[in-house]
Amino acid sequence: MRLKQLAVALLAVCGLAATAQAAVCPNPIPTPLTPAQLAKVGSERGFLWRISHGKTQSYLYGTIHANRVEGSALGPQVRSALQASRQLVLELDLDDASVSQQLMAGMQGKANVPAAVKARYQAQLARLCLPNALLEQLDINFLMVTLTLLDAQLAGVEGSYGTENVLLQLAKQRQLPVKGLETVAEQLAALKDDGELSLAQHEQALTMLENGHGRQQLLKLVDVWNRRDWATMSQYRSWCECENTAEDRAAMVRLLDERNPRMAQRIDALLREGQANFIAVGSLHLVGEHGLPNLLRQLGYKVEPVNLPAASK
Template sequence: MTRTLLLLLSLVAGAARADCPPTPALPTAAQTASWAAAAPDRGPLWRISRGGHSSFLFGSLHIGKADWAYPGPALRRAWDETEVLAVELDPADIAPALAALPPPAPLPPGLARRVDAQARVACLPPGVLAAFPVMLQLSTLTLLEARRDGFDVGWGQDLMLLNRAKAEGRPVQSLETPQEQLAALEPTAAELPEVVDGALKQLQRGQMRTPLRKLADTWVRGDMKTLADYARWCGCADTPAERAWFKRLNDDRNLALAERITALHGAGQRLLVAVGALHMTGPQGLPKLLAAQGFTVEPVHPAK
């Protein structure tokens, strides 16, 4: 999931039937104060040091629950010790890129009917997703399904940090362009039927929620070993086409992300980098790539 999905979710109408994904309820002032005061650390956090100064690398989750949208003690200290927030993509850059996209190629009729049927299950207005690439459509349907378990993109950690940065006037650096993210998200023409079919089967069979819950629980604990095995238990990388698409979406972006983090840090900026936690896993994970570029990488949470 990417910040691109925020724009799509803004199109979602309120729930009209009892079986619709519930619309997230805004917390009360008392809840906000209580959750902010008692927030524990969630998600993996590293200190990365090179050239005489330190930055921080935070593995974020793009969805969350209402009480997760507040930083714990270690993340607050990382905020205080840095001066620039670096994220995959600033949502402010999304709308122009989406507006410039050519109309998506039509899906085969059978797949198109299945996407439309799933949009009706999610209580979306007819045709509201049609102008967007199919993987953004499916990602939006997945996020709506996650609402049934109390998750929402509005409570994601990176959005929480972005809102705080903009409220405080902290500079925000995007590590990618919208065009790069959209290109990574889309399967090739040969992969597309299999990848779309796999995602639709998970949605239609009600099999999307279990891996999403496991992902969230694993992220909260900072369990990097289980996160590294995500492709084995997500149900989203079971075929050669799905595995090729997932590798391009996740692993293949990491080298460019690491190079841009290195360049910003090397320019003397003390960064808090918030990038999706799955980019921290495996031999091409960001902590290993940054260590290979001369950074001292120290776990902060969970601490060794």
Template sequence: MNVPNAVATAEPIELKPVPRRGALYRVQHEGKTSYLFGTIHVGKQAFFPLEPEVTSALAHASSLVLELDTRVHEPFQRALAKYGSYPAGESITRHLSPHALARLERALAKAGIPLSNVEGYRPWLVANILVGGEIEKHGYHRNNGVEGFLLSAAEKQKKRVRELETADYQLSLFASLDDAQQEQYLLENLDDLDNGKAVQKSAGLIDAWSTADAARIAVLARELTSGDTVSATFMDRTLLRQRNPQMTAHIEAIMRSDEVAFVGIGLLHLVGEDSIPELLRRRGYAVEQMY
């Protein structure tokens, strides 16, 4: 066999371009440049590696900035116990109406989770566990979240990793919901599990992220934060509007140093009139959406 000829006549291998994902911004002020990249906290292995504009921006940065460093588990577990659990001896069964408890028991049975496994948890945490489990069943996993990819790259490049928030602060936000609001939050999420909207909402946003579909991302963000439900109000007022100014101030402080920061932050923080890009623009920063 003439090996060289065989190789020469073989079909060329086509390398597909890596698609754009998420949303990428360049932020400039007083001669300094940083980047904002919208992340998702669950995903698929097929989403990686990220495309060259993102990986190049990260390579040129001197630090990676995330909401939390997800490699550090202890502070998160402490905060989860502090804000997500009842004091010893208390049970969720004493904090829910009979109707809500019956709904919860049915949902737990469907998910294959014994009530005894979660009865020490507060309703908001049980709701999030159930929704998270359903999303995982559809192929979206936390270990394929964008933060893990960014952290792995930063480790290889020996970059400093900074946090914009603390786990204690993030989880304390859920403690702002009183018992009645937590029950309603649980019931709304159980409704979304029953009618398929829980997966529809999450998968829709993840899929829009995976194709960098800015128009679709904006539409879904409005849907998630509009209306008078406890879930939408909490997302809009507390998880986004309350946190965005504080995150923006922290990003400003980092940019005042000599660092070029690559800021990976939850996608919804980059969308809307009170988003972090808009807040930076109002403070005199030049903010360009690269895609």
């Protein structure tokens, strides 16, 4: 189901969703984390790997792009790994103004929703305090992700509490250099469909918003990450209901399988520079035979889970 696939890529629209809200919206725009919240040491969350390259050690961390505020407090092992690193590497450096501008430009378009479902889209926009004008301003893919993110906000899950935002803020405090693994064009290509959605795809996505099933699936993903339940995370594609059709499977290939080898090659190039890197990408990029830990092992690196269940190996 398309809405669930797009939820995997929430990072790309976290800033847009916040700025799109109307001032009278009952869902308040998220308050940035305070210095005290950033400094708070929480329980271990997410999935941390140690990468050995020569005499240097780097880290690979599986993140969650949106979370509850209590999930934003990183644990001591993750903080120690970041402290030991000389550079933070993310999928995209969203603190770079040019990157954010390119993303915003790439999200623009016209939703081109069929007349048969336009009223249902308008009802969802009204429920989430968004203007109908977004139907004429956003590409349909990013309209769906914006609706998904704001719907999750009703349950306290927000992009501002996602791991990348926390890591960026901590890196700025330390004046740690930040680098992106991908270009904006590459991420946009992965997120967008080549053609228009069918009426059936629109109806399925709307039904998930209307009955709350999409939110439930996203909340499960957030819960799995916070509990560090690698066994369940590693089986995501068996329970996400996101590969039921050929279109669904093609979208997942674009979002994960086609990006991982490119990421692995670029991580390899960074590691060859000989400095310690803290590399943070969405957790689903770490899963399975085609996940980054396995791809990096194939490139000759020793990649070990840090205090994760044996199943993560």
